Amino acid sequence: MEIIISNSSDKPIYEQICIQIKSLIMDGTLAVGEALPSMRALAKDLHLSVITVQRAYEDLTRDGFIETVSGKGSFVAAQNREFIQEEQLRIAEALLQQAAEIGRTHGISYERLSSILQLFYEE
Amino acid sequence: MAEENSIFVHDLCKHFDGFALNHVSFRVPKGRIVGFIGENGAGKSTTINLILNELKKDGGEIQLFGRENTASSVKENIGVVFDECNFHDVFTALDIEKVLSGVYKSWDGNLYRQYLEKFQIPLKKPIGAFSKGMKMKLSIICAMAHKPKLLILDEATTGLDPVVRDEILDLFLEFIQDEDCSIFFSSHITSDIQKIADYVILIHQGKIVFEEQKDDLINHYGIAKCGKEKFASISPEDYIVHREGSLSIECLVRDKEAMRRKYADIVIDHATLEDIMLFYIKGGATCGD
Numbered sequence: 001m002e003i004i005i006s007n008s009s010d011k012p013i014y015e016q017i018c019i020q021i022k023s024l025i026m027d028g029t030l031a032v033g034e035a036l037p038s039m040r041a042l043a044k045d046l047h048l049s050v051i052t053v054q055r056a057y058e059d060l061t062r063d064g065f066i067e068t069v070s071g072k073g074s075f076v077a078a079q080n081r082e083f084i085q086e087e088q089l090r091i092a093e094a095l096l097q098q099a100a101e102i103g104r105t106h107g108i109s110y111e112r113l114s115s116i117l118q119l120f121y122e123e
Numbered sequence: 124m125a126e127e128n129s130i131f132v133h134d135l136c137k138h139f140d141g142f143a144l145n146h147v148s149f150r151v152p153k154g155r156i157v158g159f160i161g162e163n164g165a166g167k168s169t170t171i172n173l174i175l176n177e178l179k180k181d182g183g184e185i186q187l188f189g190r191e192n193t194a195s196s197v198k199e200n201i202g203v204v205f206d207e208c209n210f211h212d213v214f215t216a217l218d219i220e221k222v223l224s225g226v227y228k229s230w231d232g233n234l235y236r237q238y239l240e241k242f243q244i245p246l247k248k249p250i251g252a253f254s255k256g257m258k259m260k261l262s263i264i265c266a267m268a269h270k271p272k273l274l275i276l277d278e279a280t281t282g283l284d285p286v287v288r289d290e291i292l293d294l295f296l297e298f299i300q301d302e303d304c305s306i307f308f309s310s311h312i313t314s315d316i317q318k319i320a321d322y323v324i325l326i327h328q329g330k331i332v333f334e335e336q337k338d339d340l341i342n343h344y345g346i347a348k349c350g351k352e353k354f355a356s357i358s359p360e361d362y363i364v365h366r367e368g369s370l371s372i373e374c375l376v377r378d379k380e381a382m383r384r385k386y387a388d389i390v391i392d393h394a395t396l397e398d399i400m401l402f403y404i405k406g407g408a409t410c411g412d
């Protein structure tokens with residue numbers, strides 16, 4: 001498992017941890033039931049304060065990505081990966097629909113929009 | 124859920140000629156690292172000496188692990204490190220162990236050896252031949268080897284190079300792997316505190332200016348920069364302190380996102396702990412809120 005923290009990013013550090021662990025779970029690097037490092041161990045590895053890591057773990061728990069068993073640690077929750085992907089797809093669809101409407105009303109070509117999307121995706 | 128406190132200070136007062144500690148209150152929750160910052164002479168060492176009962180307080184309350192700090196049993200649970208190494212030059216790390224294992228009932232020889240090895244401190248070399256960084260690491264290892272629940276450090280990282288300071292931060296994080304343990308450390312090297320502290324307390328002229336979660340400070344505080352004309356349009360409630368330069372005006376703001384929304388064409392930078400400390404001290408802000 002790899003986590004890379006940027007100190008110059010606009011995103012708060014707890015959010016960076018949260019996003020990266022989510023993507024590790026979504027792409028299967030972290031399997032269901034797998035134990036995450038303890039909050040204190042992760043804080044030590046990343047040279048961060050415990051509260052920062054705690055906040056990230058709390059958000060991950062709230063969003064259903066991990067489960068914390070007191071005294072045992074945190075584990076990747078047995079959620080349905082397809083379900084989460086489906087849900088995120090719906091959000092993306094809505095945003096793309098909006099982009100398509102803007103394009104249509106203002107005469108921006110489909111090719112132009114799709115090349116922009118491609119650019120963002122590959123970023 | 125209320126967190127248990129390792130240190131609880133309430134309304135602490137101490138008067139000297141020309142300096143007074145004024146109604147100081149703060150806490151160090153169990154399992155946390157709390158950084159204590161302020162300029163030289165702000166009252167950091169006085170506060171620490173009062174906590175350790177090396178100085179007599181004039182008023183207020185100091186509790187360690189929920190008991191009066193004067194109780195005899197609390198000392199065994201505290202490890203203390205000052206900015207100077209107090210071991211005699213002719214001693215070796217081995218000699219020190221002989222002395223300290225007699226002083227502390229809970230001395231852990233294995234742990235001591237483990238730390239020495241990990242931080243490359245020679246066992247049989249006289250301390251007089253140590254570098255400043257090695258001496259400091261040895262002092263901290265000694266403070267940790269009797270397995271205290273609380274480490275109190277006064278300017279322990281001052282005067283050390285960044286490599287050694289980083290190793291010391293490692294030692295600190297190692298120490299709080301046990302969630303019953305906490306660290307209270309004073310420093311004016313704010314970057315160390317910015318890295319690992321959970322809470323930050325700023326003291327200025329014997330008064331506590333703020334006691335906040337470090338993440339809140341770093342994530343929310345910002346520095347707004349603008350010209351004089353623009354500055355006139357900013358409402359005084361929107362910033363904490365301002366500093367006037369010849370070319371621009373800088374303001375410390377509590378919520379940079381809200382500021383960005385409200386004033387579209389102002390540059391707003393992240394604030395480091397050092398910026399925040401400088402603004403509060405040099406900007407002449409009113410204390411406390």
